[in-house]
Structures are given as structure tokens and as C-alpha cells.
Amino acid sequence: MEIILYSILAYLIGSIPFGLIVGKIFGKDVRKEGSGNIGATNVTRVIGKKAGLLVLFLDAVKGFLPVYYLISKGYPSKIVSVVSIFAVVGHTFSIFLKFKGGKGVATALGVLLALNTKVSIIILMLWIGIFLTTGYVSLASIISASISWVVLHILSGDIYYTYAAFFIALIIIFKHKSNIERLLEGKEHRFIHK
Numbered sequence: 546m547e548i549i550l551y552s553i554l555a556y557l558i559g560s561i562p563f564g565l566i567v568g569k570i571f572g573k574d575v576r577k578e579g580s581g582n583i584g585a586t587n588v589t590r591v592i593g594k595k596a597g598l599l600v601l602f603l604d605a606v607k608g609f610l611p612v613y614y615l616i617s618k619g620y621p622s623k624i625v626s627v628v629s630i631f632a633v634v635g636h637t638f639s640i641f642l643k644f645k646g647g648k649g650v651a652t653a654l655g656v657l658l659a660l661n662t663k664v665s666i667i668i669l670m671l672w673i674g675i676f677l678t679t680g681y682v683s684l685a686s687i688i689s690a691s692i693s694w695v696v697l698h699i700l701s702g703d704i705y706y707t708y709a710a711f712f713i714a715l716i717i718i719f720k721h722k723s724n725i726e727r728l729l730e731g732k733e734h735r736f737i738h739k
Contacts, residue, residue, distance in 0.1 A: 548624045552631040555611040559635020559652060562642055563603040564588050567596050584647040586682045586736065601651050608632045608655030616659060626709035629656045633713050637720055648720040650686045653713050657693060660706050664697045680735035683724035690717040 564583030568575040571592045575583055579590040585604060589597025611632055615625045633653050639646040658665040668689050675685035694710035701707075718725075727733040 547620075548627055551611065551615065551624065551628045555628045555632040556635040557640070558611055559607050559632040560639040560641050560646070561607060561635075562639055562646065563607070564600045564647060565642070567600050567603075568592060571596060580734070582647060583642070585651055590736075604636060604647065604651035605655035605658070607636060608652035608657075609659045610655075612656050612659035622703050622705040625660070626705040629660065629706075629709045630712050630716075632656055633716055637716055648686065649713065649717045650690070653690065653693075653717060656713065657697070657710070660710075661697060661701050664693070664700050667696055667700075668693045676736070681728070681733055682736045683721055683733060684728060687718055687721050687725065690714040 562583050564575055564585065564587070567588060568583075568591065573591055575581070575587050575591050579587040581587070585597045585601035588600045608629070612625060612629050615628055633649045633656060635646075636652040637646045637649040638644045654665060654669065657668060671692065672685045672689040675688055676682060679685070691714055694707055694714055697710045698704075698707040724733060
């Protein structure tokens with residue numbers, strides 16, 4: 546029963562649409578501007594850097610807190626892994642947004658930070674490197690997510706954490722489907738230009 550309870554709680558916490566809330570505070574509905582996404586990238590594009598960083602932080606906290614809590618209480622990795630997935634699913638398929646939501650990158654980073662700090666730093670550095678080199682947020686997110694579970698497996702060796710990171714990576718890639726299509730067509734929006 547505990548795993549069901551914690552999974553539901555993690556899902557509900559993950560479902561909190563901070564991008565939409567912060568946007569409303571600034572008098573904007575980010576779903577109707579820019580890319581229409583509630584994530585930090587679109588909030589930055591529509592409102593500005595400070596608002597975007599705030600949403601990035603809050604979305605990451607949604608993933609970090611429930612996972613860190615379980616780890617700190619000594620729960621087995623099987624339970625922690627399931628809860629990790631539900632935290633990201635909450636963000637990407639929010640019950641408060643009719644099961645729509647963001648793309649899960651910031652929340653996944655929060656989860657990764659709780660699971661293994663060293664891995665989260667490596668993946669964050671990889672993301673920054675790809676982003677600064679290409680200018681594409683989506684490409685940096687897709688590649689980083691795709692590699693995260695491999696790095697986590699090598700450095701943690703926990704098979705349940707690996708499964709969770711792999712499943713989360715699939716969710717992130719799925720949510721970037723339209724971005725992948727635009728990347729292949731050469732029509733993806735660059736967030737920064739060299």
C-alpha cells in the first residue's frame with residue numbers, strides 16, 4: 546500500500562503546473578504564447594529569464610523532494626524508482642491540466658539529483674555543453690535524457706534506478722516528438738544563436 550500512496554502523492558506534486566502559475570502571476574498564459582509549453586524554456590521566452598529560472602527550480606524541486614524523502618527514510622530502491630517515475634509522469638501528464646503538461650526535463654533532473662548527485666552533475670554539464678554548442682534546448686534535452694540511464698547504471702549500479710531513468714528518458718523523448726520532427730526538417734527554433 547505504501548508504494549501506491551507515495552506514487553499518488555508524487556504524481557500530485559509533479560502535477561502542480563508551476564509554469565502556468567508563474568505565468569499567471571505575470572499576467573501571461575504561457576499555454577497561449579511561444580511554444581505553448583508550461584516548461585521553463587517557454588516561460589523564459591514569454592516572460593523572461595528570472596521567471597524561467599524560478600520555474601526551472603520549482604519543477605526540479607517537484608522531482609527531488611519525494612524521491613529524496615524516500616531515500617532519506619531508507620526505503621528500498623524498487624519503491625524509490627516507481628515513485629521517481631510518477632513524479633515525472635505528474636509533470637508531463639498533469640491531472641490539473643487535463644493530463645497535458647511539460648516535457649519533464651527539469652523534474653527529471655530533480656529526480657536524478659536525489660538518486661545520484663554525481664550523475665545529475667554529469668548530465669547537467671552534458672546538457673549545457675550541447676545547448677551552448679547547438680543552441681537547441683530540445684536537442685540537449687533529448688540527448689541528455691537518452692544517456693542519463695547509462696551513466697546512472699555505470700555509477701550507481703542499482704538496476705531499479707536504471708529502469709526508472711530509462712523509462713523517464715522514454716517519456717521525455719516521447720514528449721519531444723514534435724521537436725524531433727522539426728529538428729529533422731531543419732525547422733526547430735534555436736533558443737540561442739551563435
